[in-house]
Amino acid sequence: MKKAVMFWRNIKIGWKFSFSVMMCILLFAISMMVTFAQLSRVDGHISEMDKLSTSASTITEMGSIFRSMDIAIADYIINPTDENKENYLEKRKKLLDAGDKSKKEFNDPEETALYLKMIQNDKMLNDLFYITIMPAVEQNNSQTLSQARERANVLRDETITALYELRDLKNKERTDAAEDSRSSMEQIAFTLLLALVVSIVLSAAITFVVQRMIIRHFNRVIRFSHEISAGNLAAQDLEYGGRDEIGQLTASQNELKSKMNNMVRQIKKASEELQVRSRELNKASGEVNEGSQHVSATMQELAAGSSAQSNASSDIASQMDDFSRQLEKANEEGAFMRKSSNEVMHLVSQGSVQMNSSSARMNDIMGVMNTSAAEVMNLDGKTKEIAALVTVIEQIAEQTNLLSLNAAIEAARVGEHGKGFAVVADEVRKLAVGVSASVSDITRIVEDFRNVSKNVAATLNSGQLRVKDSASSIKQTGESFEMITKSIRKLDEKIANVDDYLKTIAGGMVLVNRAAEEVAAVSEESAAGIEEVSASVHQSSENIREVAASSDRLKDLSDELSKLVGEFQV
Template sequence: MIKLKLKTKLLLVFSIMVFLSIATVGLNLITYKSLDSDAVFVNSAGKLRANSYRMAYLSERIIIGGIDQQTESKELLERVAFFDNLIKSLINGDEALGLKKLEQPEMLEKLQAIEGKWSNQYKTAYEMIARDGNKQGLTSIEDSVDSFVAEVDQLVGAYSALSQSKVTNAKVISELMLLITVFFGIFGVIMVRAQVIRPIERLSMEMKGISSGDGDLTTLIKIVRQDELGELILHFNNFLASIREIVIKISKSSYVLSNSMQGISGTSYELSKSTEMIANAVMEVSNGSVEQTEMIGSLNALVEQMNDDVGKVLDKAEKLLQGSASSKASAGEGNQLLELQSRDLTKVVSSLADANTSVKRLEGYSNDIKGILEIINNISSQTNLLALNAAIEAARAGESGRGFAVVAGEIRKLAEGTSQATVQISEIINNITGQTVMVRDNMAQMAESIESQSQSMDVVMSKLNEIVNKAETTYTDAKEIESINLVVKDQFGTIANSASKISEVVTNNSSNTQNVAAAVQEQTASFEEVSANMSALNDLSSDLKLVVGRFKI
């Protein structure tokens, strides 16, 4: 006989139930889907019947010749096309209409017979009526339309009966599957009751008997199953064996513990006394550490103050260095500007000397022009006298000397104009000579002033050179001061860090000594508490021996 695990049994029952449920649902879905297609077929076949009567009515209206004969003819042709497509869809199937291909031979034979009559008789007659108004076609239609519709009704009835048989078969299968499911459900409940619930109840009773007994650890539960419950009993028996070993060890240890408690109690009393002495010594050290902490704090504050002062000095030195550099640069720039100005003054002095020479030459030229003007003036005076004498002689000559008198008059006028021009030129030359003398005197004064200014600029350049040299020295000294201050600041920073670390160490030492003192006091209290606990532990050891004695091992 195959022995199955509880898990396997439960999974088997559950799987069978799930399979039966899925099978039932699947069969129902298949049946419902088939019925849905049957309903579409029946509705479509019903449309064949309705369209047959409608086409017969429209044919009669067309033959009679109604008002809307053209509209009715168009509608008749549309219904003929619709009827033709629908009957073909019923035979071959149409996904758009939800129709499947007809597979029942009996139904297919009837539908093909209807399709044959339609194609051979009715379709042609309706088309002739719609196009030509043929009365002969109407007569054949009216005589046989009822039998044609009856065949369609017979087809619909037969297909409805077939569909109903499918429903009946589906109901029978569903009821059968339900009975099978109920049977397996009852079987599963009985199996779970017999294979799971009752063994668990028996195991619970046996465990309850062991737990409520007199501490007999030698009683084990008998293993009669090879499933999960058998494994559970095996693990429980192993657990009892482990508990039995633990109780044996506790029983042995309780005797050793009882003897050890007495020795530990005496030792803890001596340690308590020693710890109290250590606490007093630590308190004295803690007080000294507090004083050291205060002194280190003062030293640290002083060092920090000196460090701040050195920082301020360093800032001043840096500003001095910047000022020296600026002064040095400004003095250098001023010296360069003075050199440029001195060069320009030298050029101006040279230009003034050249101008003075030119003025002297101009003065000489003016004197020469004055001499020439005197000569011209004398010539014009003599010319005037000659013209006057010529006029007198012409007057004496009478009529023959008149032309010469005119020439003599013109010469006299020219001589007078020349005399006046020489006077004006002489005045201009005198003015030029006076202005030239003034320019020469001013240029001489300017040359003296420029020479004095050049000498002053040489003195200023000398002083500026001294300033530049001193600024260079000041810059170098300020740089050395800054370097020294940086070194001093770094050293004070090191001193401040060292003082801070010393302060931290002293503070930590003070805190540690206080903590040690507190710890020693706590340890003293702990030793006293340990002593009390030892007494309580001794009592517990006695109780433990009594408890362990209750177990049967």
């Protein structure tokens, strides 16, 4: 038991809370597993019900098939055709297939006996059909057919009765399975509710126990910390054998109390000795301070006046010198700015001229582009006229070819007298064919030329738009250059005025700077002697004051330290 307690105390607090959470999860998982197992049983019952329902439907279907077999036999007796015979065989095949499908579901001896009876009756009916009925039909033996028909009716009734009994057994099994499923569902609901209640109660109990154990030890540490903060260093050390966060905190608190106890004892001893030494030092520094105060006061007043005058003169001279250099530098910068503004003004003027020239050139280019586009459009119109003429020529060539053929026909009619005319007609026809070929080439060339002219026109239109945009941009840029030129001219005038002002101020500052240097030199000479005498007196007085102040402060600190140490119980 003790080992278990120590093992529990060595576990981290986070793992302790994790243990309680894992226990809750484990309990809920067990509840879910139990519920899942019972649900699996219910699923088995439902599957069994489906099988039984299917089996009952199959048995009912088998009864219907057996009736249709009897009807097929009756049809064959009335009308002995191959079609009726095939109908009987087809019905019997369906019956046997249905029986083979449901055979494996008949596990009870009574069900098996009923199934075998159905199979036996089917065999007897089949033998009756082939051995008795078919020969009797061929022989037209009505008496045998009547007896066979009665026997078939008996077999039909017995088989249907057996199948209905078998169906009732399956329906009973299905009813039992449904009752078992209902009972299982009620048991699942009760088990789930019980498992949920047990899981919640056990989880709450585990969490409460873990939380109570941790809070109890934390409260002990908190009470111990309050005693230390209240100054009770004689409190008994905490006891906790674990290595978790509480154990580490307990060890830290015990060690803190021990170190504070030792530190307070040493501080108390040093404080008592410090009080004695501070009283002696305070008394000696008071006596020395009274003697030096009179001499120091007089020298300080004299040195303060001389030093203030010297410092003021030096500051004035230094500031005037700095101001003079700044004015000189500002004058140089003003001249440089005036020169730079003139250069910028020149460059801007050149840029404005070039922008005006570029704008004029862009206008010329735009005019050339417009003229070229118009010429190309005119050329496209001329090309259309050429194409029209070529079409006319092609029509003339076709008419000429037709006339030459007519002439050749007429020459052939004339006979020997028309041979010369036939030769001329043949030459005319050849000429018409050549003209047609040339017209085709001309048409192709004209079409290619029109395509090229269209592309050139499109390119010129695109270039015209771009040139127009460029001209607009150059115009805007030229206007911007004009505004920049006006602004730079105004800026140049202002810079010239500032440069003149700076030159005037620089001339006056030279005289002021000389006067300030002379005043500073006289003040420094008069203050030098006083400073040398006052320095030693002032230094001695300051040292004595510091010693006295330190002595008073040391005495106050020693009293305060003794008071603070007295609050601790060691």
